[in-house]
Amino acid sequence: MSVCLVTGASRGIGRACSVELARAGWDVAVNYSRDEEGAIETARLVQSLGRRASLFRGDVSSHEESRVLIENVERELGPLDVVVLNAGITKDGLLMRMSEEDWDRVLDVNLKGVYNVAKWAARAMMRRRSGRIIAISSVVALTGNIGQANYCASKAGIIGFVRALARELSRYGITANVVAPGYIQTDMTEHLPNEVKENLTRSIPLGRLGTPEDVASAVSFLAGKGSAYITGQVLPVDGGMSMGALT
Ligand SMILES: NC(=O)c1ccc[n+]([C@@H]2O[C@H](COP(=O)([O-])OP(=O)(O)OC[C@H]3O[C@@H](n4cnc5c(N)ncnc54)[C@H](OP(=O)(O)O)[C@@H]3O)[C@@H](O)[C@H]2O)c1
Incomplete structure (x- = not known):
């Protein structure tokens, strides 16, 4: 039996990862912080594929809640093989209007949340000398984006963090990698005006937003x-966005 944990799995990319991992044969620990209804739906989709799914409420920005999360996942589903560090938020605004609170919250959830969950998951994986850590960053970690200094910093931080983990944990048989999505159609990008979406689509070599x-x-x-x-x-x-524009 193989177990994975997906943080922020109540909708969007986290839900799709849960479903795809279930299809590949994993039992799924579905983490969320508030959207219980969404998390229940994710679990239902996993179970409909014949895999086990359990719900775990927990705010990844809390070191202690993250410790309890990993402990509960292993108690309920068994040894954790894969962790997908997906939970993330945006609080956009130009630097001059970005409050300290919005800076702190984005860094706390997106970057400290990755440290918190990766740390406790790695501790469990090190004992078994195997495991996979996969973190969700963003294309804007590589390109930057106007109005997203906090988000870009958090997502770029994830890349440095995971590269350090890859070196530290390789001797324990644990790999650590990053997936950097471009613009993906989820609640996070839903609010973007149509004009912005059309301009974005034009800048994507494959000519569409991602799913x-x-x-x-x-x-x-x-x-x-x-x-x-x-x-x-x-x-x-x-879709090729991070290649940059042809000049
Ligand atoms: N959509 C894009 O275009 C895009 C592009 C690049 C990268 N990404 C990244 O991909 C990841 C998923 O994005 P998405 O578009 O699927 O976003 P989304 O639809 O807004 O979903 C975010 C998920 O994160 C959870 N979450 C938020 N704060 C949390 C916390 N403190 N603790 C635990 N869970 C928390 C939410 O659950 P609750 O509501 O229950 O809190 C929800 O399940 C994020 O890291 C995002 O930055 C997205």
Whole structure:
């Protein structure tokens, strides 16, 4: 039996990862912080594929709640093989209007949340000398974006953090990689005006926004046997956006 944990799995990319991992044969620990109804629906989708799913409420920005989360996952589902560090938020605004509170909250959830969950998960994986850590960053960690200084900093921080983990944990048989999605159609990007979405689409070589399933396939690859020799890497899933414009 193989167990994975997906943080922020109540909708969007986290839900798609849960479903894709279930399809690949994993039992899924579904983490969420508030959206219980969404998390129940994710669990139902996993179970409909014949895999076990359990719900775990917990705010990843809390070190203690993250410790309890990993403890509960292992108690209820068994040894954790894969953790997908997906929970994330935005609180956008130009730097001059960005409050300290909005800076802190985005860094706390997106970057400290990755440290919190990765730390407790790695501790459990080190004992068994195997495991996969997959963190969801963003294309804007590589390109920057107006109005997202806090978000870009958190997502760029994830890349440095995971590369350090890849080096530290390789001797324990644990790999650590990053998936960097481009613009994906979820609640997070739903509020963007149509004009912005049209301009964005024009800037994407593959000519469309991404789907949560596009990201989930990459995550499933990094969780599977075929990626055993890959660690410390950043895999953009962005329709070619991070290649930059032709001049
Ligand atoms: N959509 C995009 O275009 C895009 C692009 C690049 C990267 N990403 C990244 O991909 C990840 C998922 O994004 P998404 O578009 O699927 O976003 P979403 O639809 O807004 O979903 C975010 C998920 O994170 C959970 N979450 C938020 N704060 C949490 C916390 N403190 N503790 C635990 N869970 C928490 C939410 O659950 P609750 O509501 O229960 O809190 C929800 O399940 C994020 O890290 C995001 O930055 C998204």
